Amino acid sequence: MHCLLLAGVQFVFDLRLVLLGNKAAGKSSLANLITGHAEPRRTVTAQCVKLHGEFAGRQVTVIDTPGWWKNFSAKETPEFQKQEIVLSIAHCAPGPHAVLLVIRVDALFKEKHRRSVQEHLEILGERVWSHAVVVFTYRDHIQEKTLAECIGSEAESLLLWLVEKCGRRYHVLNIERARASQLKELLEIIDAMVMGNGDCHFEMDRKWLHRVEGKMTKRYTRANQRRKIVQDQWESPLGRQGHKQIPIQKMRIILLGPRRAGKSSAGNTILRTATPTSRRTSACVRRQGEVNGRHVTIVDTPGWWKSLSVAHTPERDKQELLFSSSLCPAGAHTLLLTLRVDMAFTQEERKSMEEHMALLGEQVWVYTMVLFTHGDCLGDVTIEEFIEGEGEALQGIVERCGNRYHVLDNENWNDGGQVTNLLDKIERMVAQNKGRCYEMELKTVKEVKQKWKEAEEKAKARVKRCKQMKNTVKEPAKTSGLTLVLLGYEEAGKSWTGNTIFGREMFGSGRTVRCIQRHGEVRGQKITIVDTPGWCKHLPTEQNPTLIKQQITQMQALNLSGALAFLLVLRADCSFKEPELQAMKEHLSLLGSRVWDQGIVVFTFEEQLGDRGIELQIECEGVALQWLVDRCGNRYHTFKDTSTSERQQVRELLEKIQRMVQANADSDWRNTELREVTQWKKIEEGRVKRLGVKEGSKSDEDSRGKIQVEIEEEESDDVFDDGEAEESSWRRN
Ligand SMILES: Nc1nc2c(ncn2[C@@H]2O[C@H](COP(=O)(O)OP(=O)(O)OP(=O)(O)O)[C@@H](O)[C@H]2O)c(=O)[nH]1
Ligand SMILES: [Mg+2]
Incomplete structure (x- = not known):
């Protein structure tokens, strides 16, 4: 290795760096900056690009790589791109001195982003972490604010994890106007790391590298064969003649x-x-x-x-x-x-x-x-x-x-x-x-048209019923305190609904696994929102995790004050059929039958319906969804993910809830059926019978012994949105 000793500090004369990160993180700009290439490349980096340059009298080789979609796991990145990541190491043989993990400092950093970084980096093997440095880009976008102020506490803890994993090595840059001194600092961090690693560069497991190279050769050969077959097919006499x-x-x-x-x-x-x-x-x-x-x-x-x-x-x-x-x-x-x-x-x-x-x-x-x-x-x-x-x-x-x-x-x-x-x-x-x-077939098209005609009529009638209902209830007075319980299947948008109502991120972005209670004030009204874990959309209760039932049942033990409403959260753009209805009914039955009187169906992701109104969607979807909405006294509301209409949709929901509360003024749910857990017991007994497990068997007792409603009441984070569209938002993990 060619090393220099300057002012007592030893550093590598020919430095080799690999840049990794998600798409549009600023990798190519950083590569240009380090190597002194002025010409920006406007197109997306599809393959590794090798750049040479000189910085502070030293030779630097930088390998720029194609980025991954930050919302997606490595499993969702195409094979050829993952192979490029591996190849980046071969491009700077015998291996890079440092792997720079490029992350936009002004962008949201959620658990899925953290996981994505980890999975993509570990394509190179676990040892890569000892050679990794986090480089935060877009410093200028956060102005004078501190890093912590910008990223929020959830992101902060996740980024902290990342920085820790990289041996606390990180650097923050504004690429657009980076000063030489900022780059020098980055190189000092790299030099210190290289020295700490005993002047060793990162080397990949040779076998793994050969395996990937072998796969690529095979891919290439088979691709050539396919191309030939397909070309022959297009050029077949029939094709040519026909053309x-x-x-x-x-x-x-x-x-x-x-x-x-x-x-x-x-x-x-x-x-x-x-x-x-x-x-x-x-x-x-x-x-x-x-x-x-x-x-x-x-x-x-x-x-x-x-x-x-x-x-x-x-x-x-x-x-x-x-x-x-x-x-x-x-x-x-x-x-x-x-x-x-x-x-x-x-x-x-x-x-x-x-x-x-x-x-x-x-x-x-x-x-x-x-x-x-x-x-x-x-x-x-x-x-x-x-x-x-x-x-x-x-x-x-x-x-x-x-x-x-x-x-x-x-x-x-x-x-x-x-x-x-x-x-x-x-x-x-x-x-x-x-x-x-x-x-x-003409018959099928005719049937579709007929269904749409009927659905349109029914949708109009539903809208009319809503208006009539609105007029029959006198203007409701604001309730002193309001508790909203979010219920629904997993990933229906329950936490998101809670955040939208509060107008800030009070519930975290990860999967909700236990009841979480948050307090706030909306339009001058004190509001408590309880978020609950969602059940699997179309599995009956007995096949859903026991923990969810426990959390829903025990949720009634919370000291909930004021008026109460159950928000039954569904996605407007997803199916809702008999199995989903059964799952919903069975889970809600844990709370007693009066949940329907205090329930309101909240459809999320309304923007996905385009110009189609929710009423048309309800009527087209079929009897299960219609039953649910009717069972809640035709009370429903839609939420869409647009910041402009956000506060208006919240105001309208609160008005609907207040009208419902007014109509239910004489009832007090906590003194009646909701305190009873008999239904839950019955379901449990039925389940035990069906499974043929002896009641009170060890596993059951164990889990019952652990029943505890775990309530989080922490300080919440500020909303921090980078406005980036989700590449796909609803998939089961
Ligand atoms: N870079 C790149 N982006 C593309 C390309 N094709 C589509 N996009 C982007 O991908 C996103 C989705 O594209 P759409 O054409 O709206 O996809 P769609 O299939 O019509 O989507 P839906 O109607 O929502 O089902 C948009 O942001 C497009 O700009 C492409 O060839 N290259
Ligand atoms: Mg489209």
Whole structure:
């Protein structure tokens, strides 16, 4: 090793650094800064980039790497990107002196972000932590505030964990205007670490490195074979002949796929329009335009949650899919099944995709082509390498589509070549299908239309009933103290609802595992909110963890003052069928039957419904959801995740609660059934009987002995929002 001794401090003359971090954390800018490269690279870093430079008279080599999505676990990062992380070490053989973990200091840092950092870093092995330094970027965005003031206590403790894991080595930078002295400080930290590590650089387990290199070679070889097969297929005599014989003047395309897959963006790219796509597509949309001398019709459809089975998709979304082809008179030439290349593709996703496609009939695959989006994230990796790298799940889907696929980079929608190629492939495919188009049975479309007509009428009637109810209750007086209990299945948005009501982050971002009580004042009214752990959406109580039942049952022992309301929290954009209703009924029965009189259904994520009103969603979803809303006396409310309407939606909810409290003025829940735990006992007895376990067996007694309502009443954190859109928000872990 080439070391220098200056003013008594020894340091490495040829310093090698690897930069890791999530997307847009500032890695490339930092790499440029350290190596003195003035030219900023505007595109996303898809492969490792090696930069050389000189700093303070020393040679520095920096390996910039592709970043991961900060909300996602390493499991969700595509294979080729994880392999790039491993390769970063080989790019600066014999190994880097330091791995700089780049993190934006002004961004939210939640538990899932921490976990993501840990998982991605540990791709390199546990030993990497001894060579890691945290570099916080975007110092200028937090102005004069201290780090602690900005990140909040939850983030602070998580970042502290990270800094501790890196041997307390960290540095804060403002890359835009970094002074040489700031960089010097960073190098001093690195030098001290290298010295502490006995002048050793980080070395990866050789076997592991060879294994990854072997995998990459295999991936490359198989990708070449696939490319050849697919090329032959496109160039087959039928395809060529057909291409010449059937130029399609009026092309009709349906875009479908999981949520956020890039369907609407792909529509824009094909039609070369720049219609904004920030909102979720919640109903079929037909758009038309002239492309390369053809008249192209595109039907965009609502997506499904990529990892969830079709049972979780709301009825309305499924009906929209059935309806889509009727917007293409004479049928669709192709269905483009949209998929992202910047994310891994799992068996779960394949299952979900096949289930949703099955709604459209078995013959649908004959007309389907996989449309890969986020092509910009592939860099030099070919789409065939991506397909081979992702494994059987993706290969299965590609094969079901007869090996037809195309890649789009929607960020570069001005690149006409990619669209010309796509249209060309569609024409060949139509030729291979002998000109036939995909059409949904007329009978099914008629049924859908009839259902929508009925649902619209019922929705109007529900709105009318709500208005009548509002008018019958006289203007309610403000209650002196109000207690709101949040109840619902897991990840329904209970804690989020609590935070929205308080207008600040009073409940943490992680999974709620026990009852948490918080106090605050909203619109001059003292409010207590009790957050509870959610049950599994469609499992009956006996199969749900005992702890949840214990927490709900014991929650009544809390000293709750003033008026009380139960907020039954559901996601507006998810299915709610008989199993979900049963789970809800059984869990609520632990609180006695009067929970219905004091209950109000709160739908979260209303923004996901687009222009569709919640009443229409309730009527389309079916009898289970209608029963629930009716059982709560037609009391319901919606919350959407937009800061502008936030306070108004809270005011309206509080008014609805006050009207309910007024109507229930004579009752006092705590003196009646809610104190009784007999129902809970009955359910427990039934469960024990069904399981054939002797009552009072050791395990049961053990858990009962531990029943304790654990109530947290800590100081809460300030809301700290970086405004970053969730890449996908509702998946079971
Ligand atoms: N970098 C990059 N971003 C893309 C690409 N395609 C889409 N996006 C982004 O991905 C996000 C989701 O894209 P949409 O087109 O709205 O996805 P969608 O499938 O229509 O989403 P839903 O209608 O919500 O189901 C947007 O922020 C797009 O800007 C792409 O090729 N490259
Ligand atoms: Mg869309």
